[in-house]
Amino acid sequence: xxxxxxQGEEKILLIQLRKLGDVILSTPLIEAIKIKYPKSKVYFMVxxxxxxxxxxxxxxxxxxxxxxRGSLFEEIKLWKxxxxxxxxxxxxxxxxxxxxxxxxxxxxKWRIAFHNPLRKIFYNLNIxxxxxxxxxxxxxxxxxxxxxxxxNTNLFFSVPDLSLIxx
Numbered sequence: 001x002x003x004x005x006x007q008g009e010e011k012i013l014l015i016q017l018r019k020l021g022d023v024i025l026s027t028p029l030i031e032a033i034k035i036k037y038p039k040s041k042v043y044f045m046v047x048x049x050x051x052x053x054x055x056x057x058x059x060x061x062x063x064x065x066x067x068x069r070g071s072l073f074e075e076i077k078l079w080k081x082x083x084x085x086x087x088x089x090x091x092x093x094x095x096x097x098x099x100x101x102x103x104x105x106x107x108x109k110w111r112i113a114f115h116n117p118l119r120k121i122f123y124n125l126n127i128x129x130x131x132x133x134x135x136x137x138x139x140x141x142x143x144x145x146x147x148x149x150x151x152n153t154n155l156f157f158s159v160p161d162l163s164l165i166x167x
Contacts, residue, residue, distance in 0.1 A: 002125060004110050004145045008037045010088035013106065015045040015099050017066055023050045025135050026093050027057065027156040029143060034059040036148050043085070045102070056158040079105045091142050095119070112142055 012033055016026040023046055033042050041061040044054050047068040055063055064081065067074050082102055090106045092099045092113035100122040103111045113119070115126035127141050140151040 001127070001144055003147060004089070004125075006037060006040070006089075006146060009039045009041075010037070011041045011043065011061075011085060012037075012089045012091070013043045013045060013064070013082070013085070013087045013108070014091050014093060015102060016093040017045065017047045017099060018050060018068070018094070020050060020053065022094070022135075023053050024155055024157050026139055027054065028136050028152050028154055029091070029093070029139055030054075030057060030059045031154055031156070032140070032143060032148050032152045033146070035152065036146065043087070045082075053157045057156050059156075078102070082106045089146070092123070093139055093142065110145070112145060114142070 014026065014029055016023050030042055030044060033040060042059060043062045043064060044060055045064040045066065046054055047066050049068050051063060051065055054060065066078055079102065083105055087106050087108045089110040089112065090103045090108040092103045095113040095116060097119065100119045103113065104122040110125060111123045112125040112127065113123045114129040120126050125145050130138060130141065136153050137151050
């Protein structure tokens with residue numbers, strides 16, 4: 001597998017737009033990147049319905065939000081926002097057609113996702129898909145080109161203050 005040589009101060013975007021469990025199971029990747037590259041700036045992209053899960057993550061520089069009920073105009077604005085960030089590395093955890101476009105238009109030097117023959121042109125590092133085992137470990141395959149091989153399985157999610165009232 002091709003290894004990426006990073007200087008350690010790169011801007012890195014992780015994309016996992018939806019499904020509560022999938023967003024939570026993707027959070028260990030954030031911390032793992034910050035442990036390996038403490039000066040990197042890590043961002044996470046998620047749909048608005050799941051923003052509260054990641055917005056208080058101490059390892060994130062920022063969160064990009066897709067309005068799940070947004071218009072085409074909002075989609076185009078989001079593409080421009082992604083490009084404006086000038087990410088060095090974009091990791092598409094979800095790897096669906098919509099996220100493939102986000103990755104492609106990001107202009108990132110390194111565009112990583114699990115291999116899909118229909119979308120391989122959008123990425124320059126296609127990781128073989130192995131749907132075996134704990135899904136956090138499967139997701140960590142996406143970090144191997146960054147030299148991150150030892151999975152950290154600490155899950156992170158924010159608990160909104162209002163929800164504490166009902167506990």
